[in-house]
Amino acid sequence: MVPLVRGRYRVYALSRSPQRFAALRMLGIIPVRGDLDRPGTLAAIAGLTHDVVHFAPPPNRGAHDTRTAHLIAALAKGSSLPQQLVYISTSGVYGDCNGELVVETRPARPQTDRARRRVDAERRLREWGARSGVRVSILRVPGIYAAERLPLARLAKGTPALMPEEDSYVNHVHADDLARIVVAALHHAHPNRMYNAADDAPQKMGDYFDLVADRFGLPRPPRIARAEAANVIPENLLSFMNESRRLVNRRIKRELRLKLRYPTVEDGIAAARGAAPGR
DSSP states (O other): OHHHHBTTBOOEEEESOGGGHHHHHHTTOEEEEOBTTBGGGOGGGTTOOSEEEEOOOOOSSSSSOHHHHHHHHHHHTSSSOOSEEEEEEEGGGGOOOTTOEEOTTSOOOOOSHHHHHHHHHHHHHHHHHHHHOOEEEEEEEOEEEOTTSSOHHHHHHTOOEEOGGGOOEEOEEEHHHHHHHHHHHHHHOOTTEEEEOOOSOOEEHHHHHHHHHHHTTOOOOOEEOHHHHHHHSOHHHHHHHTOOOEEOOHHHHHTSOOOOSOSSHHHHHHHHTTOOTTO
């Protein structure tokens, strides 16, 4: 994201690790020391910026996103509030939708603790935005992929996928397109608005793994019945297999005025291989 805004914004990054400061400065980012798990360390961000992009995930346990609560409290102490805040949430807040098309007005029905914490963060931010006048926008993001974020190790291990007739729909967005969506939200997002930050082409999970395997010369994963999956598939991956939905992304195109660079996973993987789509 930083290359897209360099020269137009002064970019700060909150970090609890001074060891990262030199690397951040090399990217043209001004590091600010603070830890969202320790609210007493956050005084420096009050009144600091015009725009805030909130990437931090919730804690790994508990019913609430205390990090988002601490961030809101710290920002509220400034002599001036930010004009807008963009939050990177997850499409997991929708829960299992049985493969149906999902628009942003669909009620959130999270099925995992991590998704429930995301819903808590969304609620806190939207309520704060309504009270304060800060323009809050929420990007509900599915699986992020890029050349360095592909399931190659999983394929090399031979982890199974579900049989096609029992498989779940998944959604993706290329990391470069997500960065462009964030910047578009800073310019065009409506107040207190959710956006499905996904590409144009939901697909079955096993088809995605097959595509990556074919492009990188790896064996396709074996297919198994859903009844067998709990015995052989890691729990974190199984939780994604238990949710099926197809995200509708019209809002990012119409309201954020975005044209995706990689509208399908095929396009993104072809770019990762340095080949034209379809070759």
